Amino acid sequence: MxxxxxxxxxxxxxxxxxxxxxxxxxxxxxxxxxxxxxxxxxxxxxxxxxxxxxxxxxxxxxxxxxxxxxxxxxxxxxxxxxxxxxxxxxxxxxxxxxxxxxxxxxxxxxxxxxxxxxxxxxxxxxxxxxxxxxxxxxxxxxxxxxxxxxLRCRAARPLGEAILFSTFPEVGTPEEGAAFRRVAGRAKLVRYGTDCYAYALVAAGMIDLVIEAGLQAYDVQAPIAVIEAAGGIMTDWQGRPCHDGGRVLAAANAEIHAEALALLNG
Missing domain, CATH: 3.30.540.10 (Fructose-1,6-Bisphosphatase, subunit A, domain 1)
Structure with a gap:
């Protein structure tokens, strides 16, 4: 277009x-x-x-x-x-x-x-x-x-100093939950239950990561646009575009995105 x-x-x-x-x-x-x-x-x-x-x-x-x-x-x-x-x-x-x-x-x-x-x-x-x-x-x-x-996402910081959000503690399948816990176990603070507001908080510079699974296109399209405009990154768990939903990783910056991505993939 x-x-x-x-x-x-x-x-x-x-x-x-x-x-x-x-x-x-x-x-x-x-x-x-x-x-x-x-x-x-x-x-x-x-x-x-x-x-x-x-x-x-x-x-x-x-x-x-x-x-x-x-x-x-x-x-x-x-x-x-x-x-x-x-x-x-x-x-x-x-x-x-x-x-x-x-x-x-x-x-x-x-x-x-x-x-x-x-x-x-x-x-x-x-x-x-x-x-x-x-x-x-x-x-x-x-x-x-x-x-x-x-809106401006947070500057890079180690995962050990980061705040991570997800809507459901179980995240998705048992395998997806295990991958999430590898990241959650390293984060400074983990919170649950805020749905789309968590993505807004990434863009506002308040938190560092959102990790979720089982999403649809209508769940992710607006957060992608807002977070990317604020300087952040939003991909699937392999670092590819996530426009259609699925497994999603929203990150405040490239550094923490890479650190979370490595842990998600074992």
Missing amino acids: ERISADEAEDIFATAAELAEAAREATLLHFRSGGLTADNKEVERFDPVTVADRLSETRMREILARRRPADGVLGEEFGPVAGTSGLTWVLDPIDGTRGYLSGTPTWGVLISVRDAAGPVYGVIDQPYIRERFEGGLGRALVTGPSGVAP
Whole structure:
């Protein structure tokens, strides 16, 4: 695809902001409302979807159909829509539905735009705490209650001084869990359960690593764009692109990425 012009980049920013605002309204309408129920999308584990997930994605798709009808759409809850522009919007209407159901505040909404090569711009929006992290097309910033600030990943430090996050302590399969523990055993601090907010914290320079497995494209596209814009790296466990999800390693810098990668691979 040809380089995105300054005018189109501005339209992408404005569209993403409208999507994020619509998703905030839709998700906060039901958050901590009492009596919220969920359907389970899987058999072997609890993978919930709520009316808020569906409402959030529906409203974002309506905006895209109006503002950018030539673009494709890939979302978690509904089928893909093919486009003709070479750009696709990738949407996760609630990343962290388990946390959303539990009333914790760190679930978020993921919005990104990708071309044939991968994500070019992403938003990690935290509706309840009102922080919005943006990265790509010349932007790397966070907007929130404290104002606007640039995003910049942490400088290199040994793994023994690093902070590592993952959503689930078991990470994935027993083999994947063992690989994760090789890294976790060397880190200074390991924390769990923050879903997409962990990736935002990498971009904000607060933590060093996120390691996860079993992810989907809509889980990773926005974090990739935001973290790379802030100077970090996000790959699979072999150091290859992870645009379609799977096993993911997000790192604040090349040095700690290499150290974690070596341990993941034994």
